[in-house]
Amino acid sequence: MEASSVRTSQRRYPPGDLALWIFILAELSVFAVFFAAYAFTRANHVELFNTYQLTLDRNSALANTLVLITASYFVVRAVGAIRLNNHRRASQWLWAAVGMAMLFLLIKGHEYAHHLSEGINLSTNTFYMFYLSLTFFHFMHVILGMIVLIILGVRTGKGHYDAHNHTDIESGASYWHMVDLVWMILFPLVYVMQ
Amino acid sequence: MNTRNPEQHAPRGASLVYLLLCALTLFTWGVAVTGQSGLWASLLVLGVALLKGQLIGDWFMGLRGVSGLWRWVVLLWLLLIGSLVSAAFVMASGG
Numbered sequence A: 001m002e003a004s005s006v007r008t009s010q011r012r013y014p015p016g017d018l019a020l021w022i023f024i025l026a027e028l029s030v031f032a033v034f035f036a037a038y039a040f041t042r043a044n045h046v047e048l049f050n051t052y053q054l055t056l057d058r059n060s061a062l063a064n065t066l067v068l069i070t071a072s073y074f075v076v077r078a079v080g081a082i083r084l085n086n087h088r089r090a091s092q093w094l095w096a097a098v099g100m101a102m103l104f105l106l107i108k109g110h111e112y113a114h115h116l117s118e119g120i121n122l123s124t125n126t127f128y129m130f131y132l133s134l135t136f137f138h139f140m141h142v143i144l145g146m147i148v149l150i151i152l153g154v155r156t157g158k159g160h161y162d163a164h165n166h167t168d169i170e171s172g173a174s175y176w177h178m179v180d181l182v183w184m185i186l187f188p189l190v191y192v193m194q
Numbered sequence B: 001m002n003t004r005n006p007e008q009h010a011p012r013g014a015s016l017v018y019l020l021l022c023a024l025t026l027f028t029w030g031v032a033v034t035g036q037s038g039l040w041a042s043l044l045v046l047g048v049a050l051l052k053g054q055l056i057g058d059w060f061m062g063l064r065g066v067s068g069l070w071r072w073v074v075l076l077w078l079l080l081i082g083s084l085v086s087a088a089f090v091m092a093s094g095g
Helices: A018-043 A046-053 A058-083 A087-117 A126-157 A167-192 B006-033 B039-060 B069-093
Strands: none
Touching: A018 A046, A018 A126, A018 A167, A018 B069, A046 A126, A058 A087, A058 A126, A058 A167, A058 B006, A058 B039, A087 A126, A087 A167, A126 A167, A167 B006, A167 B039, A167 B069, B006 B039, B039 B069
16 A cells, blocks of 8 residues: 555645635634733733633633634535535535524624623723624624635525535635634633633 | 545534534533633633634634645634633732
8 A cells, every 4th residue: 555645645735725824813813912912901901800700601602612613624524525525415514514604603692792781892891802802803704704604605505606616615614714713712712711 | 435525524523523512512511511610610611712713713613624734723712812811810819
């Protein structure tokens, strides 16, 4: 057996459109600045941040983390399916990911509704200013990612893509994984680290 | 001759990574709900987050199949975030 036949083939560029990856790097840079700003501001207001962090719903945050990871997994399966030329299966996986994205938005929306009902807003204090703006910025990215997945789900179901032509799916997948990646940092930083 | 496409193994690898990500998430949540706090607990949770990020970059974003600088973009981003956040938390602890 040739060892090279089981080794993953190396490619020069990441999956998907390179221009989108430049956009992904730009978005990751913005979030990096946001995370650093949160952490260093916290350093000057430790008690405030520790106190109000405990008012957050960690169970909802856990659920949302698992939901996002699951959505990403479904997207990975979609890419795997289209690489095997199975556009119907790929479409199913994409729609499953859309379902997960909607669930995230519902859970997060419920959290926001709760905060609003308690009169919490951007002006309440520094912690809530960071928490609301950070999570809402991410929330908007989830909405965009979901729209991308919906478009891909429709086009994939109609047979627009196949094993040799699916750059759009890989690009959309990369964007979605970026949204998930950001939440992997956001969840512990904002909800857990004391 | 082995004609199997290596990417057919991808679902199994991705499935294992998915389960690992879920387990690491539950660990992080466990740290939170059991009231673990302090610098070392925070750095541990941060370390787990960075590991999760790297797993996503490698196995979900497909960067493990890429050669050159692009292979490391997510890792570099994670190291940057890790360094900055760690420094801030150390500062906050008075260390």
